[in-house]
Amino acid sequence: MAEALTLHEDPRSGNCYKIKLTAALLSVPLETRQYDILKGETRTDAFKSNVNAQGRIPVLQIGDRYLPESNAACWYLAEGTRLIPEDRFERAQMLRWMFFEQYSHEPNIATLRFWCRFVGSENLSDQQREQMMAKRIAGEDALAAMEAHLSSRDWMAGSSASLADVALFAYTHVADEGGFDLSRFPAIGRWIERVPTLDGFIPMT
Amino acid sequence: MAEALTLHEDPRSGNCYKIKLTAALLSVPLETRQYDILKGETRTDAFKSNVNAQGRIPVLQIGDRYLPESNAACWYLAEGTRLIPEDRFERAQMLRWMFFEQYSHEPNIATLRFWCRFVGSENLSDQQREQMMAKRIAGEDALAAMEAHLSSRDWMAGSSASLADVALFAYTHVADEGGFDLSRFPAIGRWIERVPTLDGFIPMT
Known part of the structure; x- marks a missing residue:
């Protein structure tokens, strides 16, 4: 990879961890800020x-x-590697x-973890507090969908680990920090015990 | 494409329209149910x-x-076509x-459209009503991000229409039905006037 890669990140974010884990599994050098x-x-500003312009991390800087x-950043790093299945349907x-992960999982499981662990329940707004039960139910539904899928297979897509496992591992393995009973x-x-056996795996710090 | 393609859909859904629009732009035959x-x-059941198992449409059936x-269904249909940029960064x-679109746009703009136009504001639950203002603000933010991006370019990614345009067109062009002032x-x-000039374009019914 010719151009320097820098990840703009907050280390507490599972979304940032996904990108660092992808780079680590592929032995791709990645600076962080x-x-x-x-x-x-x-x-x-x-x-x-x-x-x-959206004021959000992570952002992968490429040159x-x-x-x-x-x-999208994980996809960029993993194109043409074993982390993307070769079969069109599996891809x-x-x-x-x-x-x-972005629609049904992260807005519920990651948000409750952020509120419970980092913001603190005593600091939540009324509006956030009112959303907690809906997010709890939707997060449980997301975990149930993963459970059903993983009950007959080792990995989320294809016959080996892919970006789907990386993306979902990030917030699933710390879902207990959002009050989910795994x-x-x-x-x-x-x-969750299988993913860390992958060559190059790094834990979330 | 060897296998028969069937879209399981509700025609009112912009998420279903994305897939039909992709197939139409590519002249790919698609049955619907x-x-x-x-x-x-x-x-x-x-x-x-x-x-x-999640009880949701759209689902693309492939054989x-x-x-x-x-x-993901749009991606499956469009692999190897002009609707996916050839350049790695643009892709x-x-x-x-x-x-x-799925994280910042659809949960706000599509949901308000669904509530306002199809459920009816008089039928909303208290919890839905309480979420309307937050979704209004987040939807405006999403439109502002698109506006800034499109102010200096014709298409969302690369130099011609791609799946990013298809995905975002679906709910953006009917955002007024959710109360957004375009x-x-x-x-x-x-x-929004540019997308329908594409060869093969079909409107949302």
């Missing part, structure tokens, strides 16, 4: 003009170009679970 | 066992295999805007 999202460091959206299935999902539990 | 989501026709998630940018976004307005 840290921001504290709780201090608004991604909401500054400088960040918005230079890195991401002087910027790529927001965690799963689409991988993307299916990556879109599932002991109710034994197939997910076995998969 | 209709369900009424307001009558719970995708929540039956038969649908969940045979089509999608006897099933692919949920609208953007990742296309996916970036497709993930943006006249405030002139670059989006010009893009």
Whole structure:
């Protein structure tokens, strides 16, 4: 890979971890630059003009170009590697679970983890508090969908680990920090033990 | 394409329209099978066992295999065609805007359209009503991000229309049905007039 790669990140974010895990599994060198999202460091004018107008991390910097959206960044790093299935249907299935992750999983499981662990329940707004039950139910539904899928297979798409596993591992393996009881999902539990056996695996710090 | 393609859909859904528009732009034959989501026709045991355990449409059926998630289905149809940029960075940018669509755009703009136009504001639950303002603000933010991006370019990724345009067109061009004032976004307005000039374009019914 010719151009220097820099990840603009907050290390507490599972979305950032996905990109670091993808790079590690593929032995791709990746610099990182840290921001504290709780201090608004991604909401500054400088960040918005230079890195991401949406004021969000992660952003993968490729030379002087910027790529927001965690799963798009993982795709960029993994094109042409073993982390993307060669079969057309399996490749689409991988993307299916990556879109599932962003639509049905992350907004519920990652958000509750962020609120419970980093913001603190005593600091939540009334509106956030009112959303907690709906997010709890939707998060349980997402875990149930993964459980059903993993009950008859080792990996989310294809016959080996892919970006779908990377994307879903990030927030699933710390779902207990959002108050989810993973002991109710034994197939997910076995998969959570399987992912760290991959060559090059790095834990979330 | 050797295997028969069937789209399991509700014609009112922009997520289903994306897949039909992709197929039309590429002249790919696509059968459709209709369900009424307001009558719970995708929540039956038969649908969940045979089509999608999550009880959701759209699902693209490819022979006897099933692919949920609208953007994954578009990807499956468009692999190797002009609707996916050949350049690696532009391809990742296309996916970036497709993930943006599912995370920042659809849950706000499509949901408000569904509530306002199909459920009816008098039938909303208290919890839905409480979420309307947050979805309004987040939907405006999503439109502002598109507006800024389109102010200096004709298409969302690369130099011609891609799946990112298809994915975002679906709910953007009917955002007024969710109460969004598109006249405030002139670059989006010009893009909404540009998309229907594509060869093979079909309108949302």
